[in-house]
Amino acid sequence: MTPPGLRYRFTGHERVLHSVQASKALPQLMDWFDYRRAFIVCSHTLNTRSDVIDTLVAGLGARCVGLTDKVGEHSPLSNVLSAAKQIFDLKADVIISVGGGSVMDMCKAIQLCISEQAFDLEKLLQLQMQMSDDGTEMLAGSNAPPAIRQIAIPTTLATSEWTPVSTPINEQTHQKARFLVTDGAPQAIIYDPSLLARTPVSLLMSTGIRGLDHAINTACSLHPHPLASLLAEKAIQLYVENLPRLHNSGDMEAFTSAQLATWYTGMGQMSVPHGFSHWMVHIVGPLAGVPHSDAACVLMLAQARWLEGYANEQHGRILRLLKRTESFAVVLESLLAQLGMPRTLADLGLKDEQIESFIQPALDHPQITKNNLRPINTAAEMRAILALASGL
Known part of the structure; x- marks a missing residue:
């Protein structure tokens, strides 16, 4: 195989806030990007066994238009499709992901659903990424401009917030779907070490x-x-x-x-x-x-x-x-x-x-x-x- 040569892929982040308090930083980012209608996607545990989400919602006030904690291990596609339709119907202008890789993966796939108006499984699966002939480059199955972005607040350490790739599970086959989402990497990341300290x-x-x-x-x-x-x-x-x-x-x-x-x-x-x-x-x-x-x-x-x-x-x-x-x-x-x-x-x-x-x-x-x-x-x-x- 011929080496592909040196190339660096910038994944499109516009702001990374490190060692900050998420509840204070999130409203500031909403102002910075002029967002008015936020929809929060978070883990069920974080939502029901801590005050983290309540604090974020209170800080956003009327700018929070909805929330779901129905994510699940490996982000099942049925949950992706359900949340995508909900977010689209509410006319949200940004997704706030709070949690680990499954949450952020789900949000990337939601972005693809909304950008492509793909709200059923068959249409969504047609948008899976392909590989270049030499096997070194991931190629997107969609070139649609992003209709919505996400701001990520990670509570784990697996680095999903740094990629535009989403691999939710197809419950029918028990196999991973593979999507490369245009501008799928979060527009902004908020790293709050105090939230990390609350993760099991x-x-x-x-x-x-x-x-x-x-x-x-x-x-x-x-x-x-x-x-x-x-x-x-x-x-x-x-x-x-x-x-x-x-x-x-x-x-x-x-x-x-x-x-x-x-x-x-x-x-x-x-x-x-x-x-x-x-x-x-x-x-x-x-x-x-x-x-x-x-x-x-x-x-x-x-x-x-x-x-x-x-x-x-x-x-x-x-x-x-x-x-x-x-x-x-x-x-x-x-x-x-x-x-x-x-x-x-x-x-x-x-x-x-x-x-x-x-x-x-x-x-x-x-x-x-x-x-x-x-x-x-x-x-x-x-x-x-x-x-x-x-x-x-």
């Missing part, structure tokens, strides 16, 4: 690992970019050093640094193609019914083991930054153990028959077998890396 620690750790996985795939890309690699390597350092500190809800410096890690990761991850672990969660998550981030823990570690001897330069730069002398896979395994996160597919509750059932869908996926520093092209190679994920 287990969710914070697993999404932090998902963010770390994105950074590793950027740093170890088959077609790297110097700026993306520099940002990713620093992000890896920040994740590794700060994730263990997030058990202390009062350590605001650690929460702020972890959010900064997602920023560094996000600024580069769309500029280079990612490998196995980034995409394989789209198979394991829906088919096995496990969260993306938990699957990422296991697949990230398996990929590091798979690349031993093939990514010496990339792993070496990271290890020097971390001031560690053991292998990169050992560093990751130690981190996962310290955080109490899963390290094998068995830790996710998966049986041998389930694992075997992943192989053909993975080979059929348009990305999983592309852009790996160490090739994964055959069933035997797929079975070998899944064996590493099983701890064998």
